[in-house]
Amino acid sequence: MSGWATTYLWGAFWVVAVLAAACFLVVALGPKKLDRVLATDMALILVAVDLGLFSALDESAFYMDTALLIAIISYLVTVVLARQLESGEVLR
Secondary structure, eight states, rough: OOHHHHHHHHHHHHHHHHHHHHHHHHHHHOOOHHHHHHHHHHHHHHHHHHHHHHHHHTTOOOHHHHHHHHHHHHHHHHHEEEEEEEEHHHHH
């Protein structure tokens, strides 16, 4: 991989990592329950994106498999939490 592409990917990796950290902060301190659910979804998606970027940097398919698994789990967690939040059974 060329030098400028590696630099660009590392920069994108750290920007996404900072955004994921901000989302985890909202999960911990969020003002409303729905904000926490959405921040959880966004944080997990950003972790999957970071793994995809790291996979490109490391030239390894293992990280892409892990990123796909995290994205699927993120979707399922969001659906379950949204349904339970709507019925009032979770996050009281």
